[in-house]
Amino acid sequence: MTAHQPFEATAEDAYVVVAVASSAGGIHALSVLLGDLGEDLPVPVLVVQHLDPRHRTVIADVLARRTELQVKLAEEGERVLPGTVYVAPPDRHLLVGSDGVLALSNSALVHFVRPSADLLFESMAGAYGPQAIACVLTGTGVDGAMGVDAVKTRGGTVIAQDPQTAEFKSMPEAALGTGAVDFVLPLEEIAAVIRGLVETKRQ
Template sequence: MLIVQHLDPRHRTVIAEVLARRMSLPVKLAEDGEHAEPGVVYVAPPDRHLLVGPEGTLSLSQSELVHFLRPSADLLFESVAGAYGPRAIACVLTGTGSDGAMGVDAVKSRGGTVIAQDPATAEFKGMPESAVGTGAVDFVLPLEEIAAIIRGLVETKRQ
């Protein structure tokens, strides 16, 4: 599982530690060149784009901002679509702006599955609304239902 969150790069991030306390899976900040292992949650460090290559190798980049952001959900989703094709799952949660909308199109065009938080339940509606607006979203769900859907999809796509 690969996670991008828009954080202020001037401050130390604790998102991996917070998630680790709430999840049964190991959580860590992604490192350039490491191999993405099943069952591990990788979080993009602040001010780094997180990408995954065809062999599951993670790369971090300080290339140009996308929608004034780094890391970018669009770049992550596009790389996941290229690496995993129909096994890819993209999920867009609460957030401002439209990051993720182009990326969900890439995931859908490669046969992957796209989930968006129901904008009515999101604290910040911009990102989920933009994703839903693409027409590429398979499931629009309240936050509390998303984990169960992802677990079911992962089991199905493994087979």
């Protein structure tokens, strides 16, 4: 545990949301991570996976077969629920407000991508501050780096897949380059750390 996230944190500081970003190689990485989170995760999970907007996506169906959590494409105006995974639809930015309500946006691409992990992470940092966990998995490009810096600045916790274990290293390396990452972990260890974080603060 890092110094700014002590074990003795009170229940009022409990984590309330996890956001995960991935790109190339992400379907496999998300399958492993979500599959290991179990069925009773006490927080919602928001996912940005870069997808080809020209094709109908089946990512929610694919991931739902690999996890006990409920998985769905995020919808405008819906309120997040614990134990549910919300995936950004193709070609739409996903944002979350302090009231737990999701918003979808077709505003400009960020670092050539939409959805953008940076925008999701930044909205989550603004809404939840130290109650947020951001996680960057395999991917090309630098999406997520600005966002994890925002999460860290607001007191949240940042996890990155160890680039040496990532199918594509660019996104986790960019996150590490910010100096904002609290945990650098092999893919297979990330779910246990997330569960440990969200459960410890509830005791």
